[in-house]
Amino acid sequence: MSFKSSIATIGGKSSYWFLHNVLKGGTSFPGKFAMKIDPQVLNSLSKGYETIIVTGTNGKTMTTALIVEALKKKYGDILTNPSGSNMQQGIVTAFLAHKNKKAKKKIAVLEVDEANVKMVTKLLHPKYFVLTNIFRDQMDRYGEIYTTYEKIINGIKLAPDATIIANGDASIFSSVDLPNKKIFYGFNLSNDKAKNDFKAPVNTDGVLCPKCDHILHYHERIYANLGDFFCTNCGYHRPHLDYTVNKIIEQTPNSLKFQMGNKEYSIGIGGTYNIYNALAAYTVARELGLSEDEVAQSFEKNKRIFGRQELINYSGKEIDLILVKNPVGLDEVLHMLNTEKDSYSLVTLLNANHADGIDTSWIWDADYEGLNKAKIQKILVGGQRWHDMGFRLEVAGFNPAMMTTVTDNESLLDEISKLPTKKVYILSTYTAMLALRKTMAEKKIIKAGM
Structure with missing residues (x-):
């Protein structure tokens, strides 16, 4: 390992220790910091x-x-x-x-x-x-x-x-x-x-x-x-x-x-x-x-993974948090929901940040029309583009009267606690999921970090 790589590794590991032991998080900054010192550090590591x-x-x-x-x-x-x-x-x-x-x-x-x-x-x-x-x-x-x-x-x-x-x-x-x-x-x-x-x-x-x-x-x-x-x-x-x-x-x-x-x-x-x-x-x-x-x-022994059908218990609800990011993946998640035998509530969180993809037209390519509507008792619609998502569900045949708009995660958690079903499925884009998990961690519903 070169001198530059050694310094980059020490700096990166130190920043990782500080972030995870003092600030309780950080998955990319230590790597970014080490790469600033030595862009080739991965070769050595x-x-x-x-x-x-x-x-x-x-x-x-x-x-x-x-x-x-x-x-x-x-x-x-x-x-x-x-x-x-x-x-x-x-x-x-x-x-x-x-x-x-x-x-x-x-x-x-x-x-x-x-x-x-x-x-x-x-x-x-x-x-x-x-x-x-x-x-x-x-x-x-x-x-x-x-x-x-x-x-x-x-x-x-x-x-x-x-x-x-x-x-x-x-x-x-x-x-x-x-x-x-x-x-x-x-x-x-x-x-x-x-x-x-x-x-x-x-x-x-x-x-x-x-x-x-x-x-x-x-x-x-x-x-x-x-x-x-x-x-x-x-x-x-x-x-x-x-x-x-x-x-x-x-x-x-x-x-x-x-x-x-x-x-x-x-x-x-x-x-x-x-x-x-x-x-x-x-x-x-x-x-x-x-x-x-x-x-x-x-x-x-496989464990549920951060945001990928992650099971969360909150306020007597069994919450399944599922990342959705493109039409094929979303379509398959909707097909999976149709294998649910019990009634459930649906939460949809749509953001349009860079990490999500700024074009949200992909939601129109997924088969919301094919969902078994009889199983869904209540819908919460949130995220930055809640209006687009709500309109998409209306076009798919869902009654607007069964939908509630939530504009922040504090309100979302409050509304989830009031849902009429024990089972809750949250379909969320990436940055909306990160924000929700952060709020849940702050409220000790889940552990901090990933």
């Missing part, structure tokens, strides 16, 4: 680590957490960035914060923002890239899905010896020829699907063949543009899958049971999209030598 980068539009945080939990079974302490602070400064902070406990192998499992893959790869030299999916997300920041994938590819090209572990059901991930070893995972739910030949719904993004721009057909579609795709024009089709989900056994908003290979697995969280996340983690774990039993045991 990551030496000796076998690094796994997890990236994609949706599912990065959950996939990362599941991988970490699984690898702990075999390798002990794993370095990661559990708060979801996934840009370069947050990743530097993760290394600064790591206490280097005893481990059989130094492994880092890092969630990385799609636009940061290139700059992080330059310094980390990862051994694995895990690609979850690419959907339209924050158009002001990423552009279309092909632009997002190009950002990821530009990073992967810097590490031709790394192994790519990718969602084979996403047509974009097998479209670019790369020298890297590739491992694909996906869904195989039907034994007789080869006879099927259909197209995705007309409003689905990413259904043009990446090779010839004709509309893709499907033998089986799981959701959005994910599934067993093929092109009738040029012959492009889904690659061979190395690891698969063979059966979905049961789904509720708070649990999933499914089969991979010949074994049944379960995780304490809902949504078909989380089965993909579990499959990605399973693929990484199996490639790194874990047995099926070890993976199954780690899945049973």
Whole structure:
């Protein structure tokens, strides 16, 4: 480690200690401070680590957490960035914060923002890239899905010896020829699907063949543009899958049971999209030598993650706090709510800050119309763009009389305590979620930090 890197590391660790022991928070400032002293500090901090980068539009945080939990079974302490602070400064902070406990192998499992893959790869030299999916997300920041994938590819090209572990059901991930070893995972739910030949719904993004721009057909579609795709024009089709989900056994908003290979697995969280996340983690774990039993045991221990279907008990209510940030993710959350057997209250918080995406038109692409309205007893609408959200729900057929507008988090918590149902689902954009958690921490409803 160079003198400059040593000073940067000492400064960064000192700022981390102060922030977390005195001010009780801070996930990116220590990294930003260390990088001011030495922009290359990550290169020094990551030496000796076998690094796994997890990236994609949706599912990065959950996939990362599941991988970490699984690898702990075999390798002990794993370095990661559990708060979801996934840009370069947050990743530097993760290394600064790591206490280097005893481990059989130094492994880092890092969630990385799609636009940061290139700059992080330059310094980390990862051994694995895990690609979850690419959907339209924050158009002001990423552009279309092909632009997002190009950002990821530009990073992967810097590490031709790394192994790519990718969602084979996403047509974009097998479209670019790369020298890297590739491992694909996906869904195989039907034994007789080869006879099927259909197209995705007309409003689905990413259904043009990446090779010839004709509309893709499907033998089986799981959701959005994910599934067993093929092109009738040029012959492009889904690659061979190395690891698969063979059966979905049961789904509720708070649990999933499914089969991979010949074994049944379960995780304490809902949504078909989380089965993909579990499959990605399973693929990484199996490639790194874990047995099926070890993976199954780690899945049973999985914890709710900050803001990702985080369960909070408050005022006699069971609150499920769920981050929503783009139309596909929101749509899948709405589908998940339709698996709820009991009546519930719905809270929607919509912000439009830079971290959320300043264009909120994406809420019109999600199927609020398809929600089981009979199950929803009351709706609270909040966030900076509460008016847009309220109007969207009116258009979807909800009676304005059942909706209450809340303009601040103090009022929101007060209104939640008055809701007529025990179960409450909060669907929130990123900065609105951070603000709500901060208020909850101040009131000792949840612990401070992430």
